[in-house]
Amino acid sequence: MTEVRAARRQSSRWAIDLRPLAVPAFRRMWLGNTMAMLGFQLTAVAVPVEMYALTGESFWVGLLGLAGFVPLLFFGLWGGAVADARDRRRVLLAGSALLWTTMLGLLAHASLGVGSPVLLLALVAVHSAGFAISSPARTAALPRLLPPGLVPAAATLNFTTFTAASVVGPLAAGLIFAVTGTERGLPIAYAADALLFTGLVVAALRLPAMPPEPLGDGEVRRGGLAGIRDGLRYLTTTPVLLLSFAIDLIAMVLALPRALFPEIAEERFGGGAAVGWLFSAIAIGAMLAGLTSGWISRLRRQGLGLVVVVVGWGLAVAAAGLAQQLWLMVLLLAxxxxxxxxxxxxxxxMLLVYAPDRMRGRLQGVNTVVVAGGPRLGDLRAGAMAGGFGSGVAWVGGGLLSAVLALGLAVAFPALIRYRAAAVASEQRV
Structure with missing residues (x-):
């Protein structure tokens, strides 16, 4: 019996932490997010597939990244400032309404056979604005729903279920296109996204009100551009957070090969379901890592760990670009x-624990720009490089450059490597 208990304790150290699901409000949001993310992934495959079908060029697929990034840059920062100055529940609902409207627009564009690359870019831009408005409020609400000790576990749960949706969604999209063809499959994918998104809307409607917390004496709460400036000013005083954003931008802008997937799937693997496997491969690895993620919340040298995994990301992406077999490419992307x-x-x-509540919305706005905008800039980078040098150079060269620059940044600015979670906790207790 002693050996059995010891084995259970050991497995629990590695298994994903499910304790946040015991909190009803978080559980509802988690379920709604899971449904919405599944729908998002259907659209994430459908949009570049539609653009490539309309134009036959990866450059146009890369332009989708630019169309998504520009609204993210403004509305992500603005949405974060609004989330700190207004009820976060209402901000989340407003952004969600805009998202749902653009989903219907994508459905109409595909169903009516409009076939306009420019209109598709415009719809992606509006969709990105809705995401940028709602995302900071949704993430900044976590510490309001949970005690601080459960925040890392909740973040892991959210990322793991997001990656699970990123596996199922692209595979489902690939199956839809393989069975029905591109023309018929696109409306099906967009309609499913709109339907699944209602799960998040229902969960947000049941959230409690989340007005801003009272400020201390002499402090003034400011939204809009003034609030954005305050958030950016605070960020410049926290080099650890600033470096964490910078290293993620390096990884996503230089190494993400997503815009090349339609071309590689068609030219190397004959199209069909291959595009679904490529779009889901990264998420497959992330999902498996999430299911064995119990150790992450116990990691104290988080800064050093961040550098190591970002360098590993770049090298694995570069190796995947050299693969000529679909299974090997999927494995390396995983x-x-x-x-x-x-x-x-x-x-x-690091961000949720380090930042005070009055700044969480704005810093999550910056995080939204980095996390969602970085991949879009990566799409633009990959598409442009593929147009000038070929898809192989764009894929492999980007991965290698990402690993080198990430390591160089960490060596040049060692504050990130020195960051320890325990030290931050001690500082906050004092």
Whole structure:
């Protein structure tokens, strides 16, 4: 019996921590998020597939990244400032309404056979604005729903279920296109996204009100541009958070090969379901890493861990770009995805624990710009490089450069490597 109990304790140290699900409000949001993320992943595959079908060029697929990034840059920062100055529940609902409207627009565009690349770019831009408004409020609400000790576990749960949706969604999209073809499959994917998103809306409606917390004497709460400036000013005084954002931008902008997936799937693997496997491969690795993530919340040298996994991400992506077999490419991308999951959890935990509540919305706005905007800039980078140098150079060269620059940044600015979670906790207790 003693050996059995010891084995159970050992497995619990590695298994994902489910304690946050005991909190009803978080559980509802987690379920709604899971449904919404599944729908998002259907659209994340459908949009580049539609653009490539309309234009036949990876450059246009890369332009989707630019169309998504520009609204993120403004509305992510603005949405974060509003989330600190207004009821976060209402901000979340407003952004969600805009998201749902653009989902219907994508459905109409595909169903009516409009076939306009420019209109598709515009719909992606509006969709990105809705996401940028709602995302900071949704994430900044976590510490309001849970005690501080459960925040890292909640972040891991969210990332793990997101990656699970990122596995199922692209595979489902690939199956839809393989069975029905692109023309018929696109409306199906967009309609499913709109339907699944209602789960998040229902969960947000049942959240308690989340007005801003009272400020101390002499402090003034400011939204809009003034609030954005305050948030950015605070960020410049916290080099650890600033470096964590910078290293993630390096990883996503230089190494993410997502815009190349439609072309590689068609040219190397004959199209069909291959595009679904490529879009889901990174998420497969992240999901498996999340299911064995119990150790992450106990990691004290979080800064050093972040650097290691980002360098590993770049090298794994570069190796995947050299693969000529689909199974090997999927395997190497899955390794990269595992590294990305650890990186995401470490950065989110550092941000939520380090930042005070009055700044969490604004810093989550910056985080939204980095986390969602970085991949979009990565799409633009990959598409542009593929147009000039070929998809192989764009994929492999980007991964290698990412690993080198991430390591160089950590060596040049050692504050990130020195960061320890225990030290921060001690400072906050004092």
């Amino acid at each position: 390794v990269a995805g595992a590294a990305d999951l650890v990186s995401a959890v470490l950065r989110q935990s």
